[in-house]
Amino acid sequence: MEIHVCPLEPSPLLSHSFVKKASFGEMKLFYTETTIYLLVCIRSGNKNMEDIRHLGGELRKKVDKEFLSQTVTINFNGLFKGLEHVMEGSNVANYVTAFMEGWYLAGYRFQYYKRNRLEMDYVLEFNYSSYSPYVALAKTKSDAVCLARDLCNEPPSKLTPEAYASKIVEIFRDTDVDVAILDTADLTKHGLEAVKTVGKGSVHPPKMVVLTLKNTVGKHVALVGKGVTFDAGGVNVKTGTGLWEMKMDMGGSAAVVGAMKLLSDLNSSVYVTAVIPLVENVVGKNAYLPADVISYANGMHVEVGNTDAEGRLILADGILYAQDVGAETIIDIATLTGSIGQALGLKTAGVFTNNEKDLWTYKEIGEETGDHVWPMPLIEDYKAYLHSDYADLNNRSASKYGGSITAAIFLQQFIKRHMKWVHIDMANTVLPWKVYGYHVEGATGFGVRLLTKLIEKELE
Known part of the structure; x- marks a missing residue:
């Protein structure tokens, strides 16, 4: 037929x-x-x-x-x-x-x-002579998005930190992407105490995956993706309906994996390092506790005000590691705060940057790729909400308002002054706001096309 x-x-x-x-x-x-x-x-x-x-x-x-x-x-x-x-x-x-x-x-x-x-x-x-390259490009892009969808849709018992790390090795086995897996000893060696601390309540030990794609000697860009394979909230345990969605709290890491696969498949002339901290945030006999203090490699100390604000803790480790390996621009992406959904609804992620003039360019890139983002402010005064009596910062805001902004302000404290930084809070977009058009049941694969275009923009 x-x-x-x-x-x-x-x-x-x-x-x-x-x-x-x-x-x-x-x-x-x-x-x-x-x-x-x-x-x-x-x-x-x-x-x-x-x-x-x-x-x-x-x-x-x-x-x-x-x-x-x-x-x-x-x-x-x-x-x-x-x-x-x-x-x-x-x-x-x-x-x-x-x-x-x-x-x-x-x-x-x-x-x-x-x-x-x-x-x-x-x-x-x-007509293959006329349209074949466009159809092939579409297939390559959609395959990368569907890779991210697959990762997000996996049951958490099948995508533990170690299983996820092994899967990433297989994904990039026959590509030009180098894969390094940092285990507990490596985390200690590099001072990645937050990843170790957040993951220690689980029987599945934390990992950090580092992907490197170096097809040029030009500008070095880093992607950092939150990889919480299941977020039960730790000791500040989550309650209520929809807890199954917490298997997708690694949506940022899936976007990073998909983007790196797409850049590799397109043979893009880029120098990109992807840093993916992987943890399972659950209650266990060794779980970290509210009031614990985490020491970071840059000398910063953070008091744990809430174990369910774990994403920013491990992202900070990832950001510091990315700077240590020489990245000049850092783009992080995470299912970070429910507050961003309260601000922007379920279709659009929030984008923050320390280069405000680029915000509307990022919005246009989101519209072009279909991964919609909206500019958000970094209000420096809100750092006061992160005050701790016992450490340099608290990971919990003292205010119930502006949660996505205070989370971004927290991350900014780990960015060196000269560094360009973009932060994407995609907590509300990992699932489709409506199943229509090319959206289907399950994960969206949000961020793959967006990150790819952002990197291309940085390297223009």
Whole structure:
């Protein structure tokens, strides 16, 4: 069976009145004696790349719904030519890539633990000489996002710190990314006491994974991703519904892994070090306690005001390590605070930086990639909320307001003055705010495309 995907307009197959009234993305199946057509409205308007991605996702879901478990060939030539014509020919590469990215992402399912798995592979046809590079790029990008999705969707008992570290070794085995695993002795050697402290309540020892991709001798950028494989809150134990989502408290680390895989697969000319602290934050006989004091490699001492504010503790270790290996720009990403969701809702992450002039550029990059971010302020006066009577800082804010800002201020204390730093709080985006377009049930893979573009921007 072959399905020809074509623009709705112009089309002799449907009445002129229907075509005229159709809105962007509206689809209609039409059968002739010899051919099946899937007609799609793509008339121009204020449509961006994300609209085109969601169009690709909705079309994939339409095909899955109508033709699942059948042998189907999808012919995209008509649609691609329509995109080239309607959306301006000069942008055909971007539009075709975005559309196919949505197509591939919408076909993702996490089915490793299902006995009856849905098979949804289709044969794709298009003009290979014209469109093949764009389709291949879309597949590479979507594979990296789906890698991050897979990591986030894994059960916590299957993705303990040591299992996660081993999985990362396998992911990068045949790539140009070097992988180093720091175990307990290495953590001690490098003064990474926060990672050791947060992880010591678990029977699964903490690790730190360091990935290095050096395809150039230019600027050195570091990514730091929070890797809490399950966050029960430690002694300040979490309660309430939705605790299962805490298996995704390593969403920042998944974004970093996906971005490094994408940069490697694209053979990007970059020098990037990724630092991924991995811990399980649970209650155990050796668990760290409120009022404990953690000593950092830079001489800073932090009082533990709340064991459920562990993310900033281990990120600080990661940031210090990244500076020690010579990074000139640091980008950290983490499912850090529920407060960011209160501020921005469930679709958009918060972005902070000590170079404010770049904030709106980051917002534009988020819109381009589909990983939306919104500029947030670093209000220096809020450092007062992190006062400790017994140490240099407390990891718990004295105020119930502005939690995402005080968390960012905490991290900023570990950044050297000359260092450029970007912090992304993605706590609200690890799951889709709505299952539509290319979003499916389970993790979004947020941050993979965003981090990749941020690095490209830094190296321009």
